[in-house]
Amino acid sequence: MKQHRSxxxxxxxxxxxxxxxxxLAKELALDFVDTxxxxxxxxxxxxxxxxxxxxxxxxxxxxxxxxxxxxxxxHVIATGGSAVYSDEGMTNLQRFGPVVFLDCSxxxxxxxxxxxxxxxxxxxxxQSFEELFAERQALYRKYADITVCxxxxxxxxxxxxxxxxxxxxx
Ligand SMILES: Nc1ncnc2c1ncn2[C@@H]1O[C@H](COP(=O)(O)OP(=O)(O)O)[C@@H](O)[C@H]1O
Ligand SMILES: O=C(O)C1=C[C@@H](OP(=O)(O)O)[C@@H](O)[C@H](O)C1
Ligand SMILES: [Mg+2]
Numbered sequence: 001m002k003q004h005r006s007x008x009x010x011x012x013x014x015x016x017x018x019x020x021x022x023x024l025a026k027e028l029a030l031d032f033v034d035t036x037x038x039x040x041x042x043x044x045x046x047x048x049x050x051x052x053x054x055x056x057x058x059x060x061x062x063x064x065x066x067x068x069x070x071x072x073x074x075h076v077i078a079t080g081g082s083a084v085y086s087d088e089g090m091t092n093l094q095r096f097g098p099v100v101f102l103d104c105s106x107x108x109x110x111x112x113x114x115x116x117x118x119x120x121x122x123x124x125x126x127q128s129f130e131e132l133f134a135e136r137q138a139l140y141r142k143y144a145d146i147t148v149c150x151x152x153x154x155x156x157x158x159x160x161x162x163x164x165x166x167x168x169x170x
Contacts, residue, residue: 007075009102035067
């Protein structure tokens with residue numbers, strides 16, 4: 001692992017970054033942070049309100065600033081699904097530890113998430129979920145040090161797989 005011992009979780013909304021992040025932090029005796037919460041605290045509003053009061057590109061811009069300024073050694077870092085649009089932000093997070101892509105099929109994501117309209121997803125108006133999914137795959141793969149398939153695995157199975165892959169990196 002890199003010098004600061006953090007782990008960065010990336011992937012589509014619904015992949016399990018926030019949920020798994022807490023479990024991994026407990027397993028690894030690390031702190032936990034969700035960068036969505038950092039954004040909301042900085043802005044004093046929800047992500048959906050940010051989008052409604054400006055637009056999705058403004059949310060991506062704010063997210064990029066927050067990720068670029070973040071100083072998060074010894075954390076499991078759950079990012080938002082749009083984090084990978086900020087190269088500067090991802091480059092900063094990479095300093096703290098390996099990037100784990102939680103790889104989930106579009107069908108599985110659709111089964112898990114039913115509120116795509118109100119979840120504050122940073123996507124262009126009119127873009128379909130399938131189009132967004134396709135656009136992002138290359139970005140997640142570009143930054144991933146580890147890719148873990150999440151389809152057909154419960155939370156504990158994914159946690160165990162991430163831990164195995166992290167051990168294999170050392
Ligand atoms: N491996 C899994 N199996 C079943 N449900 C999962 C799994 N991972 C996450 N979930 C569920 O999917 C939903 C979205 O998870 P969340 O952690 O909010 O994803 P993200 O932060 O990546 O958007 C939650 O209801 C969570 O319990
Ligand atoms: O994928 C996206 O565009 C987004 C995902 C959200 O986080 P999760 O991936 O944790 O749902 C959050 O960052 C924001 O609403 C934008
Ligand atoms: Mg999340």
